Amino acid sequence: MRTSNHLIGLLNFLTFLLSIPILGGGIWLSSRANSTDCMRFLQWPLIVIGVAIMVVSLAGFAGACYRNTFLMRFYLVCMFFIIAALISFIIFAYGVTDKGGGKPVDNRAYRDYYLQDYSGWLKDRVASDSYWGKISSCIRESKACKKIAVTVNGVPETESMFYLRKLNPIQSGCCKPPTDCGYTYVNETYWTPGGGLAGTNPDCSLWNNDQDQLCYSCSSCKVGVLASLRHSWRKVSVINIVILIILVIAYVVGCGAYRNNKRIDNDEPYGEARMTKAQPSRLQF
Template structure:
């Protein structure tokens, strides 16, 4: 019985080790997005730490089960409970800071546009902080997300490549950062030249301060100072976190089930371990002595 409980705890820890892989993978995915698109690099670390912690804890529990080290299994159960609570808190936090915000539908445009006023809370304040936004802005510029928007079509008369026409650009599905940072808001009324070149004066009816922040001559600035760009970053982060949170919720449910089974197996093994000396003593007393003087 002890061996069967031991084998069950070992199998549970193997499952826990496998469960840590998607969590760690989700953290690495967020890290890649932070380096390439989202440009908010501190958000992926909690989930990476949780994934590594689950992986290490599962190895500790596996060692405790193999060598029948009760104290090590106690450590495993205690730390695993702490990690489950930490993962639960992280999921709640992720949903709390990304509960608001969505793109705005614009007439005759396939892409959405983003406004900073649609967002609120800690994450908005973090992104909007001037000192922190400088680093995000540099990251977006260095990722060359805006120059990559360029598409060319062949002129039917000259045969030379030229920027795609405005009607074709308006039908494109732009990412939040592409829409918010690489072009001015549609309400400004600028004239399209190419994906990152819009000319003219703001429309008299435009009341968006981003119209004056749009920097057309300097392709290194574009709308990186715009509130729409900050909103695009927030929308991109929200999309990434919601995807990662789905994986985390599934993993959390599996961890809770595994933890309950591990606690039951550990209690059963402890009960058997406590009963064995008593049973052995009764057997030894019932056996007649082989040596009589």
């Protein structure tokens, strides 16, 4: 009886500590949204779930330690909905980031990204004209492409050095033309036509050396955002799965602690009454 209450108290203290990574994951996504991903609405479910787990874990901890049936009932009801919400978020995150990934390029360390490799709700939302205007503006303001320029001992990097760099998806998709377009490298964000443009890729005609345009209108830039989101969400989802398993264990133990508390509350009046009846008989003897 006491063991289950102590265990649920310990587990809820643990889940309170583990809610910090969930909240941290939401804040991390928020910081990435401000700097690269530019999808600001995605972090809020994690932040809300993290705060809810903190509050409910404290209620469960107090209910177990003080054997408070009301707090335990509140904890179990709320934790059920939190677990359901976390499961839904994990399924949603994996569902919308199921497909996609960059394709390797010969003699390049970075990858190229193509919109046809992605599908689903997230792709449609990012690629929509109305929404992409806000995202591309956010990428410009973040100066993601200006940060791509590097120097070695004060000297700009050469073409061969650039090809050995591992660019992130947004740098590869938005800050340079696709490799199959046949552009010639001048610097990281300035390329000239060379050997004729490949006609199969519509992005070839969209590239512009104007530093305010570059490939921000290209499909490859949209895919860069998708690939960046996919990478971020997968990282956070791994943490969420681990925390979900612990929450389910805590919930099961909490059900046992709640039943114990109710049984104790129901048995105490009966035990006290029996002792009251037994005392006169002992005195008479």
